[in-house]
Amino acid sequence: xxxxxxxxxxxxxxxxxxxxxxxxxxxxxxxxxxxxxxxxxxxxxxxxxxxxxxxxxxxxxxxxxxxxxxxxxxxxxxxxxxxxxxxxxxxxxxxxxxxxxxxxxxxxxxxxxxxxxxxxxxxxxxxxxxxxxxxxxxxxxxxxxxxxxxxxxxxxxxxxxxxxxxxxxxxxxxxxxxxxxxxxxxxxxxxxxxxxx
Numbered sequence: 001x002x003x004x005x006x007x008x009x010x011x012x013x014x015x016x017x018x019x020x021x022x023x024x025x026x027x028x029x030x031x032x033x034x035x036x037x038x039x040x041x042x043x044x045x046x047x048x049x050x051x052x053x054x055x056x057x058x059x060x061x062x063x064x065x066x067x068x069x070x071x072x073x074x075x076x077x078x079x080x081x082x083x084x085x086x087x088x089x090x091x092x093x094x095x096x097x098x099x100x101x102x103x104x105x106x107x108x109x110x111x112x113x114x115x116x117x118x119x120x121x122x123x124x125x126x127x128x129x130x131x132x133x134x135x136x137x138x139x140x141x142x143x144x145x146x147x148x149x150x151x152x153x154x155x156x157x158x159x160x161x162x163x164x165x166x167x168x169x170x171x172x173x174x175x176x177x178x179x180x181x182x183x184x185x186x187x188x189x190x191x192x193x194x195x196x197x
Contacts, residue, residue, distance in 0.1 A: 002187055005030040005039035007065075009055040011047020011080060015172035019180040025187075033064035041074040041187035044081030046134070046170050049106065052080055053096055062097075069099040074163040074190055076183045082166035083137050090140060100164040101143030102156075107135050120169075122150040122158055125182050131157070131169035138168050163190060 001024075006016045008029035020027035020043075028039055036042070042065075044052075056062050069075060077085040077100075084096040088103040115134040121127050131152070139156035142148060150158035150167070157168040158179075165186065171179035 001026050002041070002184060002191070003028055003039045004184070004187065005036065005042040007042065007044050007052075007061075007081075009047075009059065009061075010052050011045040012078075012170060012172050013045055015170075016043050016045050016078075016180075019172045019177050020184075023177050023180050023184050025184055031059065033059070033061050036064050036068050039073075040191050041076070041183065042068060043183070044075065044077040044084050045172070046079030046081060049080040049083040049096070052084065056084075056096075065097055066099070069097060069164075072163055072190065072194075074165065074183065074186045075099070076165040076186075078167055078172065079134065079136055079170055082139075082168060085164055085166050086139075087143075100159075100161050100166055101146055102159060102161070102166065103140045103142075104137045105140050106137045118152055120150045120152060120157065122179070123147070124149065125158075125178050129171075129178060130174045130176055131167075131171070132173045133157075133169050136168040139166070160186075 003026045004020045005028050008031045017027040085100040086102050086104040087098045090105040117132050120129045120131045122129050146159050146161040
């Protein structure tokens with residue numbers, strides 16, 4: 001059985017765990033750096049990216065998260081998680097993990113009260129995906145190796161670069177598990193490649 005980690009410092013952790021389990025994989029909530037060794041892929045959930053970064057530093061997780069990224073294991077960042085993955089953040093000098101070749105603008109869809117839901121067509125995932133946007137960021141620009149999976153109102157809201165998957169919205173806040181299934185497929189393919197080496 002695939003083991004998927006969910007960074008459990010802050011944000012929509014329980015909802016991701018539920019989605020993973022509904023897809024038939026094992027979910028492990030990650031709060032300590034040594035727990036990262038036990039998982040095949042990692043979800044960085046939505047929440048508040050500044051708070052998340054503070055907690056990553058407090059629990060001394062940053063180097064381990066970067067090592068996890070270097071190991072080739074897949075990572076999926078949703079909303080604040082996308083901000084953590086991005087190489088560049090508009091208005092900020094330094095990225096957080098800085099592993100995905102995208103530039104991200106925070107809160108680009110407005111504040112909390114301007115949250116909304118939209119149906120998206122997501123490449124490799126499907127049509128009419130119910131995407132929940134809450135203080136969502138968006139991808140302003142993407143490097144040449146980044147595959148753009150979805151746009152909303154002309155803005156990039158889902159993308160993939162190799163082992164990294166990022167989206168502006170909260171797939172875990174709906175009953176539609178297709179984004180989680182897509183990530184699980186990425187994890188499965190990576191695991192099989194390692195086994196076949």
